Amino acid sequence: MDWRDRLDELESSTNPFATVVMTHLKVVETKRNVDRRKAWKFALTRALYEKSYQRQEILDLYRFIDWVMILPEAVEREFWQELQVFEEERKVTYVTNAERFGFERGIQEGLQHERSLILRLLSRRVGILSSEVRSQVESLPLEQLESLGEALLDFSSAADLDEWLRTLGA
Known part of the structure; x- marks a missing residue:
């Protein structure tokens, strides 16, 4: 710095x-x-x-x-x-195009790992997630997924998660 x-x-x-x-x-x-x-x-x-x-x-x-x-x-x-x-x-x-493909594949795998981690953390923080909520989280773009990863630290119930997801639609 x-x-x-x-x-x-x-x-x-x-x-x-x-x-x-x-x-x-x-x-x-x-x-x-x-x-x-x-x-x-x-x-x-x-x-x-x-x-x-x-x-x-x-x-x-x-x-x-x-x-x-x-x-x-x-x-x-x-x-x-x-x-x-x-x-x-x-x-x-x-x-090369092969390297580009590899980078893209790595990005996709990293995103899948991040989604999986967020889902595990959410389950641990607020309990079992409904299939609808899981689906919503799995469809979030990276930027929103990162925001959710930070926000979930403040969640104390599934209602907090529902409210956070509701704000995305607003």
């Missing part, structure tokens, strides 16, 4: 750790703003190509960026499309 006010220095550095630090700073800064996070994820990824890193360095740093700068599924797809256009314009494809 000491580097917050030194972004220019980090951006101009060719030290790979500067990218790691900037990524962390931008994760913190964009915690509640998906559009800004996507823009920063793209900017950080684009910078990898522009800093004359070797292919493997780009892939390793990109994997880190992708791991910590999580985006909702639809926004992640937009990001991939923009990255593909960028790579085509530059005539480079460091992230």
